Amino acid sequence: METAQRFVGRTAIVTGAGSGLGRAVAARIAAEGGAVACLDLAADAVQETARAVGGGARAYPADVSDPASVKAAVEGAARELGRPSVVVTCAGVGKFAHAAEMSFEDWSRIIAVNLTGTFLVVQAALPHLLDGGGSITTIASNAGLQGVPYGAAYCASKGGVVQLTRSLAAEFLARGVRANCVAPGGIKTPLQRAFELPPGGDPEHLRRLMTPLGRSKPEEVAALVAFIASDEGRYMSGAIVPFDGGLTI
């Protein structure tokens, strides 16, 4: 089957592009003709993505939780690759902990990367998106739509991403910028290793995170993101799309 070419002439900013979903999204957009600014904290990994993806991809090591780092990366991408019109925010971290024992550092890091980091990237890109139109696709989680035990910080951060996306969609609906959110669950990536049962945790509590459909692959999420971010998704804004094997039915 021929690959569609929905991103020819467009520049996309993809965060978390050093691994997992972000890497697959970067590869998909590049395969469809887009120039991709690959952002990630993991400098070597994101250089590797840009090399592997080829075409118009370029690495921008950046910490999404740091406003100056984000601004430098987004402005560098705009200068070198052209006006960004597509933003996909995949950078994320997670960890399970008993809510009563979670350290302030873990809470702060998860909120800073997942929620504040999503906002900072969108904020830095907005002047470019508003200058000719564009689309924002955020990545939340099933944990943004359901209660996940031992996931106080992760759930709170992802629920925040859901509402941040709705707010952006409402604010920019009439100004040519769409905002949508994909809420995946159970995708085979290195992040899943971060979600270990905390000491003394009850495995029964995690039963609700199992689905008979098993796990999905990053490429399947990337295909969905590419649809939403391209003109084929032009009538979508403010949508929260679960992609979780039915976890949140």
Ligand code: NAP
């Ligand atoms: P992943 O393979 O761990 O990729 C996440 C990437 O984000 C990593 O390269 C990571 O770098 C990077 N990152 C972490 N902190 C960052 C920061 N401050 N600034 C820039 N980049 C940073 O995880 P993934 O599964 O692809 O996750 C992508 C997104 O999907 C996340 O938002 C995650 O919450 C969400 N999600 C995943 C699943 C799933 O089942 N996999 C389910 C629901 C939601 P390091 O390796 O250096 O940390």
